[in-house]
Amino acid sequence: MTIEAVLFDFSGTLFRLEHDPSWLAGITDHRGDPLDIEAQAELMRRMTAPVTLTVDLDDEHLHAWHHRDLDPDLHRKVYLEVLRQSGISRVEQAKALYDKLVDPAEWTPYPDTGEVLRKLSASGIRVGVLSNIAFDIRPAFSARGLDTYVDEFVLSYEIGAIKPRPEAFRTALDRLGVAPERTLMVGDSAEADGGATQLGCAFALVDPLPTATRTDGLLTALREHSVL
CATH class of the missing domain: 3.40.50.1000 (HAD superfamily/HAD-like)
Incomplete structure (x- = not known):
């Protein structure tokens, strides 16, 4: 045919979405330590994994995960939680990384x-x-x-x-x-x-x-x- x-x-x-080291400059984990190379790579994987859920979510965030690609607000909500559980505890740092994810220019x-x-x-x-x-x-x-x-x-x-x-x-x-x-x-x-x-x-x-x-x-x- x-x-x-x-x-x-x-x-x-x-x-x-390629790994740009500049995005993670100054990004620290919950202890205030810079992320090592392995942690950076895992963080990028979690930001871009199309299907696989990489963290444990409560019911509220699980609902957001399953509907994330239908609603921009739910998408932002659940990915900020994924970043938090991935060691990015500072909200301003998580928001800066999320903004890279949804920027077509990146x-x-x-x-x-x-x-x-x-x-x-x-x-x-x-x-x-x-x-x-x-x-x-x-x-x-x-x-x-x-x-x-x-x-x-x-x-x-x-x-x-x-x-x-x-x-x-x-x-x-x-x-x-x-x-x-x-x-x-x-x-x-x-x-x-x-x-x-x-x-x-x-x-x-x-x-x-x-x-x-x-x-x-x-x-x-x-x-x-x-x-x-």
Whole structure:
């Protein structure tokens, strides 16, 4: 079946929130000690893990966790708690780190993101970005001139549905005007993004490695599905 549209996840697929040491300058744990390298890496993982819950939450914060990508206020609430439980006890420090997480300018595109989007657009293949997210990621694309190659941005907090719920994928497919069997979903989570297969879409899994390491993961995924 010919692929007429490609849906991409955002975090860990097209872009990645890279570890910038400057963010953690002056950040201390509950004892007032600077975070070591391992603690810094674990902190970044907890900030960007798409599915896995990394701390123990009370009922109030657990509700916020399960609905975080539907409501920006709940997203902020639960991630500040995650940071607190990760050793960032000073509220002003946690808020500063959280602001980095939700700032589109801080996200780095994978090396082949631009090439892939341009090639798909030139080939007449419809492109959608379907993301479980609680902030507007469009500026990350427009700042690099990549928004012109994306036909639809379908963001969970705007549509009231998260992957892998079928309605999230249906909304994206309806907006693109393409049948699921003619659509490829590309993402870094078999659990969330792989839900597209329930509707009949093809699925390609990419590894959310650092951008310096995964230089052609998107190109490889599309070529394996005979899209490019």
